[in-house]
Amino acid sequence: QVQLQESGPGLVKPSQTLSLTCTVSGGSISSGDYYWSWIRQPPGKGLEWIGYIYYSGSTYYNPSLKSRVTISVDTSKNQFSLKLSSVTAADTAVYYCARLKIYSGFDYWGQGTLVTVSS
Amino acid sequence: EIVMTQSPATLSVSPGERATLSCRASQSVSSNLAWYQQKPGQAPRLLIYGASTRATGIPARFSGSGSGTEFTLTISSLQSEDFAVYYCQQYNNWPPVLTFGGGTKVEIK
Numbered sequence: 001q002v003q004l005q006e007s008g009p010g011l012v013k014p015s016q017t018l019s020l021t022c023t024v025s026g027g028s029i030s031s032g033d034y035y036w037s038w039i040r041q042p043p044g045k046g047l048e049w050i051g052y053i054y055y056s057g058s059t060y061y062n063p064s065l066k067s068r069v070t071i072s073v074d075t076s077k078n079q080f081s082l083k084l085s086s087v088t089a090a091d092t093a094v095y096y097c098a099r100l101k102i103y104s105g106f107d108y109w110g111q112g113t114l115v116t117v118s119s
Numbered sequence: 120e121i122v123m124t125q126s127p128a129t130l131s132v133s134p135g136e137r138a139t140l141s142c143r144a145s146q147s148v149s150s151n152l153a154w155y156q157q158k159p160g161q162a163p164r165l166l167i168y169g170a171s172t173r174a175t176g177i178p179a180r181f182s183g184s185g186s187g188t189e190f191t192l193t194i195s196s197l198q199s200e201d202f203a204v205y206y207c208q209q210y211n212n213w214p215p216v217l218t219f220g221g222g223t224k225v226e227i228k
Contacts, residue, residue: 047206103213
């Protein structure tokens, strides 16, 4: 059974960089059938796709966040990571990592981690 | 960017009744559409992909239909565990720029 687990600070100061890591277990991040993704959800609001990465390192980002987002992968650790720079209160959200199956949907999700941007 | 619009925002339904949720795309996404269910405090769960294919373990009371720009999720007989928020999401033109709809909350009438 594939499992994903987010980790990282729950509190980030404005203007700093938010950094999260997703650890994948029960399956290889190097499988060619999947993209590894970050999605966020502000409190009480809907879902927003942030971006995804292929095991080869190819990345695709939400155009509205592209200038501030970097997603990277470490296949040796079966992990992928998110960095979001210059954060503001508007970036406060539950951040999910998820597996995107090609020509399908997000079939496995992490439990999510709340990141609050506040001084 | 493809904009996904869901309606209604809230749907009040009695247990055992049928629920019909709509999702519209601002341009054609062919059948590249998924539906998710999200309960409070939980991650979303994939229900439907390819507009009409149920994901693994999803009960047969959930069905999806449509193509192009108009899509429907039908829950044939609502069970207590089905009261939740439902999101549609398109994944057209692989590798896609992904977008979600705003969600429909299905509540107990």
